[in-house]
Amino acid sequence: xxVAGVGEFGLIDRVTARxxxxxxxxLGPGDDAAVVAAPDARVVASTDVLVEGRHFRLDWAGAYxxxxxxxxxxxxxxVAMGADxxxxxxxxxxxxxxxxxxxxxxxxxxxxxxxxxxxxxxxxDMSASPTLTIAVTALGDLAGRPPVTRxxxxxxxxxxxxxxxxxxxxxxxxxxxxxRTPRLLVEAYRRPEVPYPAGPLAARSGATAMIDVSDGLLxxxxxxxxxxxxxIDVNRDAFVVPPQMRDAAxxxxxxxxxxxxxxxxxxxxxxxxxxxTALPDGWRPIGRVTEGSGVTVDGAPFDGPAGWDHFx
Amino acid sequence: xxVAGVGEFGLIDRVTARxxxxxxxxLGPGDDAAVVAAPDARVVASTDVLVEGRHFRLDWAGAYxxxxxxxxxxxxxxVAMGADxxxxxxxxxxxxxxxxxxxxxxxxxxxxxxxxxxxxxxxxDMSASPTLTIAVTALGDLAGRPPVTRxxxxxxxxxxxxxxxxxxxxxxxxxxxxxRTPRLLVEAYRRPEVPYPAGPLAARSGATAMIDVSDGLLxxxxxxxxxxxxxIDVNRDAFVVPPQMRDAAxxxxxxxxxxxxxxxxxxxxxxxxxxxTALPDGWRPIGRVTEGSGVTVDGAPFDGPAGWDHFx
Numbered sequence: 001x002x003v004a005g006v007g008e009f010g011l012i013d014r015v016t017a018r019x020x021x022x023x024x025x026x027l028g029p030g031d032d033a034a035v036v037a038a039p040d041a042r043v044v045a046s047t048d049v050l051v052e053g054r055h056f057r058l059d060w061a062g063a064y065x066x067x068x069x070x071x072x073x074x075x076x077x078x079v080a081m082g083a084d085x086x087x088x089x090x091x092x093x094x095x096x097x098x099x100x101x102x103x104x105x106x107x108x109x110x111x112x113x114x115x116x117x118x119x120x121x122x123x124x125d126m127s128a129s130p131t132l133t134i135a136v137t138a139l140g141d142l143a144g145r146p147p148v149t150r151x152x153x154x155x156x157x158x159x160x161x162x163x164x165x166x167x168x169x170x171x172x173x174x175x176x177x178x179x180r181t182p183r184l185l186v187e188a189y190r191r192p193e194v195p196y197p198a199g200p201l202a203a204r205s206g207a208t209a210m211i212d213v214s215d216g217l218l219x220x221x222x223x224x225x226x227x228x229x230x231x232i233d234v235n236r237d238a239f240v241v242p243p244q245m246r247d248a249a250x251x252x253x254x255x256x257x258x259x260x261x262x263x264x265x266x267x268x269x270x271x272x273x274x275x276x277t278a279l280p281d282g283w284r285p286i287g288r289v290t291e292g293s294g295v296t297v298d299g300a301p302f303d304g305p306a307g308w309d310h311f312x
Numbered sequence: 313x314x315v316a317g318v319g320e321f322g323l324i325d326r327v328t329a330r331x332x333x334x335x336x337x338x339l340g341p342g343d344d345a346a347v348v349a350a351p352d353a354r355v356v357a358s359t360d361v362l363v364e365g366r367h368f369r370l371d372w373a374g375a376y377x378x379x380x381x382x383x384x385x386x387x388x389x390x391v392a393m394g395a396d397x398x399x400x401x402x403x404x405x406x407x408x409x410x411x412x413x414x415x416x417x418x419x420x421x422x423x424x425x426x427x428x429x430x431x432x433x434x435x436x437d438m439s440a441s442p443t444l445t446i447a448v449t450a451l452g453d454l455a456g457r458p459p460v461t462r463x464x465x466x467x468x469x470x471x472x473x474x475x476x477x478x479x480x481x482x483x484x485x486x487x488x489x490x491x492r493t494p495r496l497l498v499e500a501y502r503r504p505e506v507p508y509p510a511g512p513l514a515a516r517s518g519a520t521a522m523i524d525v526s527d528g529l530l531x532x533x534x535x536x537x538x539x540x541x542x543x544i545d546v547n548r549d550a551f552v553v554p555p556q557m558r559d560a561a562x563x564x565x566x567x568x569x570x571x572x573x574x575x576x577x578x579x580x581x582x583x584x585x586x587x588x589t590a591l592p593d594g595w596r597p598i599g600r601v602t603e604g605s606g607v608t609v610d611g612a613p614f615d616g617p618a619g620w621d622h623f624x
Contacts, residue, residue: 031393031539032358032390032393032523033452035393036354036356037354038353040350041350043348045399045435046435047435047437048437049404049447051405051441054440054441055439078345081345083345087357089359091359093445125359127361127362129445133445135437139355142347150344
């Protein structure tokens, strides 16, 4: 059965029947709007949109994994502020011939990724469209903590990273060249493993700045450097190229540091901490904040690709 | 200059420079997420998506009006819960050749509609896409009031309406037939006049159920009747066909009551109130809640078109 056969309301009923609702959901889908707990009296909110052929390809990943990725991209933005995710809203545009099963699997993926971090899908909208498009809004609660912005890094701060990096970019390159292995890399692209707990943990440990690595590590550190009015230097030695990545890089003729330093799809978190901080669980040092501007690797500009622009 | 020429970050800079931020905005665009005041410790949230060719046409309205409509559709959902809108997040997908001026005008329209109701655009995302798509999420604050859902209507309640109805549907029909006048109707379609203050006012006056009329009055009252487990009867005499609508209906061979009772694009509000309620400003009685199920007009089923399904 296609979505055109089931109709808008039938499809919404099918999707909402598959979702489950946590304690932050005071009123779930089915009314004009949802009501979500915001115990901190401030709500953190972020929106990301994924477009077929640009952010994902139907021949590279199944609906469930696309759903997980769509949710992950947004949930990562919320934890990068130091907040605990509470809710997702999803606007879904699909070609009228899309099988309802595909949408149900997508909803399952979004719901599973949200549930893993204590959040629920509380609302959304659906429309037919020639272009499959998924816009997700994530909400979160700061639990009394100040938000960790991009603007608080100070000269002398430690630079640290949480989560995998380069895996998803390597998987993307592998898929782009028509391969399906190494499986570790391809799966990392299909389903990022976001280090969610590391975000609020960093906030509790006094992180001065934090960012979700979505445009590529150096590009995103550039955002932090600019917003904070500092320079950031990354230690190349802090990055060990894992064996599968090294082998794939050799086979494909790619510098693996381009994946590590300029790849974003893993949704790792980067943060700065006061110099004497004992880094919390999941965080490892990768560099230093200094006076000045811009981002360097071992004191020099990086000569690989810098990052991603969705219009180019 | 097209968006491809300016690039994603350049375009975001241009748009955010045009926005202004009210007192509910604790952290605006430019970080991983925004932070919005939620003094009530609950946040109302709703998402709607508009797709070119399905929800709007570029030859029927300018970017500014499309922006106002996109914001209005979402803000209406928030006030229909009885909440005060606080913030919007916008995911915008545009063909790479779209002129940046078009997007700036769209942003101006969204910002103006938000500002009119005390809300601000606090974040968003942009991507290239073959299909122009605007997904808006609206947030709101309940200010200590219970949310007014679709489920609270009780037999004996008054049914009341706030705002214009049928004008936008008439304007849509006029444009569909290739005409550009009557101007009153066409402008009503291009730029709905949502009765925003009527939503929180109804909540303060004890409204038992409320809904944003977006699918058509009878269809939306059907949602209320079903959620509340009641029947709703509409008085046809409560609707006066305005002269321009009567003339257009005659010229186009349409029953104007199809526009009034089945048209949704005005984003009027419908609500039910306990029988003895003195209706607040902007509300007028249009019917009654009774025991039973379904929606009738003067006690009988309506034989015109019932509403809108975005997949059909």
